[in-house]
Amino acid sequence: MLLQELHGHKLGVCVSGGLDSRTVTKRLIAAGCDVACFVADLGQPDESDIDDVRVRMEATGAPCTIVDLRAEMAEACFATIAAQATYDGGYWNTTGLARAVTVRGLLAAMRAQGCSVLVHGATGRGNDQIRFERYTNVLAPSMHVYAPWRDPELLAEFPGRTQMAAYLQAHGLEAKVVRKRYSTDANLAGLSHEAEDLEDVETSCLIVDPVMCVWPQQAPDVLRDVTLRFEHGRCVAIDGVAMAPLPLMQLANAIGGAAGIGLANALENRIIGTKSRGVYEAPGMELLGTGLRAIYQAVLDRRASGLFAQMSRLLADATYDGRLYDPAPRAAQACIDVLSAHASGTVVLGLYKGHAFVQAIRECAATLYNPADASMEASDGLNPTSSQGFVEIQRCEAVALARAGQISLPPSLPPALPPSRRGAEHPHVVATDLEHLGRPAVVVGETDVDAPHTSIAS
Known part of the structure; x- marks a missing residue:
């Protein structure tokens, strides 16, 4: 849509x-549009009083509604932690997660007030425009979307922040241009810092002044122990104190942030195909995610772990792409729910200057770990002689690969046999020693298969 529509x-x-929000709102009012503003309260740590946003917006002449979505944001955090759904470079994509919560929550409020067009201020070069509009399309197909920073008229009128400030001042509104070294987006899950000076990859990430965290070098020189209790893939208590998701996330942010964990500097792949640099804070997500990962290691078998990793990646991409409510990620979340059903236990973490490490796992009833089976000492667990048959079956496959000439090593590795034993037509590979098996030698890789005489080789 364009302004005249x-x-x-x-x-x-x-x-x-x-500045952007107030400029767009005032310009729409000046154009004679019927405008109502909506603020999502996501537990933004950089807003000491969310009501200040309402006051600033109502000064433009438009009514403003605050929609409390903190509980929904906390639930979204827990779902993402349960799925271990980190994005490119392994960081917690807190902004993408917040957009799913924001659009869903604000759409309900907008429709209740009779709105037929959702307006967002996302740039035409980033990810958020896609997230805002796709979520609107799937959740409210009849709702139109207007993106002022893709409208040629507004782009020409406001090419920069200086022009925005001048416009507001001309209408009697306080506005000033403050030179920022980067921009920030914040919510309960964390903060994203990007743009401006951070666009130069040679600029140190240390120019960022963390809000939730401290840089590791500023964290205390004392090891902090923290005990996390998980039930079915969700943290339910910290240091023995049971809490609801919202206060628990707030406490996790405080504990993790003080220790300097959850900071990341990433060059990510944007939805539109470009690269973007960001510095991210997600101390609570990292704290709880590290603890839950230890429980998963205890309760998931190898195949379940592989499936979990696939579903985790799918959900991470869906969060980033603005597709969390699509069929595939919903199915992936259902799979995660099944795999996390036995993820209950207590984890003791050690926090020290940006690091979170697992000290102990306790009270994990569904653990697959059996010390007697894994011990190197004599025990009543797995009988080591029972492995013989399995090893021989494995050998059968290995010898078949060698015999078929499908085993090779990089030519940079030293040969396993002297040059005289190498195949004349393959100077970088050598003949496998299968002669003692009663078969002619074959050219494979730079290795000498030492096949012991067993019944399956005859």
Whole structure:
């Protein structure tokens, strides 16, 4: 949609109270549009009082509604932690996660007030435009979307922040351009810092002044122990104190942030195909995610772990791409729910200057770990002689691969046999020693298969 197409619609504007939000809102009012503003309260740590946003927006002349989505955001955090759904480079994609919660929550409020157009202030070069619009499309197909920063008229009128500030000042609103070294997006799950000086990859990430965290070198020189209790893939208590998801996430953020964990500097792959640099804070996500990962290692077998990894990647991509409510990620989440059903136990973590490590796992009833089976000492567990048959079966496959000439090593490795034993037509490979098996030698790789005489080789 373009500006001239908005008349006759009631507009619901997603706002944060910043320069962009106020400029767009005031410009739409000046164009004669029916405008209402909506703020998502996601537990933003950089807003000491979310009501300040309402005050700033109502000064433009539009009514403003605050929608409390903190509990929903906490639940989204727990679902992402349960899925271990980290994105490119292994960071917690807190902004993508927040967009799913924001659009779903604000759409309900907008429709209740009769809005027929959702307005967002995402740039035409980033991911958020896709997230806002795709979630609107799938959750409210009849709702239109207006993106002012893709409208040629507004782009020409406001090419930069200086012009925005001048416009607001001309309408009697306080506005000033503050030179920022980067921009920040924040919610309960964490913060994303990007743009401006951070766009230069040669600029140190240390220019960022963390909000939830401290840089590791600023963390205390004392090891901090923290005990986490998990039930079915969800943390239910910290240091023995049971809490609901929202206060638990807030406490996890405080504990992890003080220790300097959950900071990441990533060059990620954007939805539109470009690269983007970001510095991320997610101390609570990292704290709880590290603890739960230890439980998964105890209760998931190898094949379940492989399936879990696939579903985790699918959900991470869906979060980033704005597709969390699509059929595939919903099915993946159902799979995660099954795999996490036995993920209950207590984990003791050690936190020290940016590091979180597992000290102990306790009270994990569904653990697959049996010390007697794994011990190198004599025990009543697995009988070591019972492995003989399995080893011989494995050998059968290995010898078949060698006999078929399918085994090779990189030519940079030293030969396993002297040059005289190498195949004349293959100077970089050698003949496998199968002669003692009663078969002619074959050219394979630079290795000498030492096949012991067993019944299966005859």
